[in-house]
Amino acid sequence: MSEVSRHDLLKRCGHLCLWLNVLLMGVKLSVGYFYASRALFADGIHSLLDVTADMFVLYAVSMSAKPKDVQHPYGYSRYETLANIVIAVMLIMAVYAIIYDAVQGFYQPSLVMDFRVGIVAGISIVLNEASYRYVSYYAKLLRSDLLMSTAVHQRADAGTSVIVLLATAASFADLTGADLFGAIGIALMILYYALPSLIKSIKELLDQGLDTARLAEIETIINGVPGVVDHHFLRSRFMAEKGYVDVHVVVSPRISVSEGHYIGDVVKETLLKCHDIGDITVHIDAEDDQHYGAKLPDRLTIQEWVDRCEHIDSFQIHYLNGTVELDLVTTQERVVVAEKPLWLSVYRLNKVIKC
Template identity: 30%
Template sequence: MPTRSSTVPGDWQMPRQDTSTTDTRAAHKVTLVGAVLDSILGVAKMIVGYAVGSAALVADGIHSFSDVATDAFVLAATHFGRQAPDHDHPYGHGRIETLGTLLLGSILIFVAGGIAWASLSRLIEGVAIAPPGPWAIALAVVALAGKEWIFRYTLRVARRIGSRLLEANAWHSRSDALSTVVVLVGLVGAQFGIEWLDAVAAIAVGLLVGHIGTSLLWDASRELIDTALPEDEQRGMRSLAQRVPGVRSVHKLRTRTLGGQVLLDLHLVVAPRVTVSEAHEIGNQVSRELCREYPRLADVTFHIDPQDDSNAPPPVKLSGLPLRADIEAALERAWGDMPVWQRRIALDLHYLDNRVDVSLYIPLGERHDLDTQARELRQAGEGLEWLGWLRIWQGPGKA
């Protein structure tokens, strides 16, 4: 016979300081710094490129300006993606950052294809590059240093605040730095008459940028389809939850990520007759322990089970047991003329093993043969198929 367990769901969010606004400001600051740097470098590259007749340097300047548009998109996505949950988005807006990461990953792949194709065409056609002179080479070196610095700065902030979108933008800056490497190789090669170095280096850079873009697309896609955390992290969470006093076992542990944060659902098996409030506090303690150990946990939803229902059919596929109102009506019909039922002061119901255990409380101090009265109640209730254990207690009962 399938096992039915009553479940008390709970939802627990880690009390924490308002770090969302601070993280958003940090993301905006590093993105604005990158936008200013891209604008300055774009203007300088185009001016010097036109002055020395370097088409590669002019193209690299246009690439820098395209990064400014990407920076503007990142600003908007981090602003809206890190807003607090609202009525329409109870889990927050983290998916906006995920979609932004998908877009930036796609842009990187597009840029990689463009770099590789253009360079391969130049290599096949044997396009000549005029000697650019020392000023163009010096500007390329400065641009390379600037883009590498903004890449490292952005990546450091992205990992500190857990933003995949900002990390994707950092790698986009690195792709610009790598394209500048290609330009620099081409400029130096043209200066010394080795023009084919530009095309070969560009093809290699294109492959590298494409690999980065593909990796970002893959990670963002996994997040969109609610891929679970690695198995070792899930085992650690389960082990930690089982060590909390009052928890007998843990099952149906499920995880997913949302904009760099982790959401967790799990079932906790506790003693079958503890009070609802005690069981719920056990769940709260599990949540506190988990959130302290795993800082990325933003939301924990736990279900309290009086027994392990991991192999039981879904509740919607079971016939269901009667609830209190129907049970009291059925017991009234069966026991209504019995004095012990008439003198009851409380009634507890426990849903266990696909049955309903009944605990009947009568006033303290009265003299009763409880065993005899329990047998009489059992005989009168023989037609109640759902009736499990039957107990009579003397005392004030439970609230």
């Protein structure tokens, strides 16, 4: 699925939820206010917050569609994470407001709820559950955490409406405080959905990596690429619905630079086929050098030693096992090698016959 069609579907689902929640918000707040139902009014506040959340979702989808640039080399996916945090904080604030209002209601006379409150709650249940099924289908199809979060909000709204419906029935059964307990139940349900979302998004902003099981799968994929000897320094982080991975891949020290680069490209392309990987940076190593910290000479220093030798036409450097190995190439029969320095562990003399 192309990125254009993907973002079109995200926007379509976002607009559907937005206008549905605008309609339900107006009806719930109006009926809840005029028929003195704290539970329905609290449900209306939930729908109001859903409207605000849907606007953040649409904004985040619009921003995340922007291409990478100099200021945002990893793209704009973190806008989705930020939107999730803002939405979750707003929901938690609403929980406080709803519970505070319900506690105040305990000191006021309890009233029997109007049957119209139950009708509105029933309509809300049907519409929100239908929208949940529609949006969650596309969330799974697009593998979008943000869209799935939007779908869950719709089901949460349906759940709060169920509580309103039960509170209405309980009030007709002359159960004192049914409306107030219904409002508190709504608040707790909102908190149930909002708190895990907030924690997950904060962990993303703190660059929490992929889980252990997923990293083990990625390691298996890397080691399965032909030419890969081993790997180390595997790091990851999570942005929106995608993982970003850095890894050092060990290849044979005797192959060419271009072949090592090719193996690294194969590792990258293989991992990018995974739906949850957004990007990967592959560093090619000739060995597992994570424990080596010795300072080794550069090419200019090694060139000075080679110049002291006689009849050496060229040389190739291998930085292995924390030391230097050299392949010396000559076309002469007689070669004079200078005294071996401490940094040199092995040198091999390769004679080339001229044709």
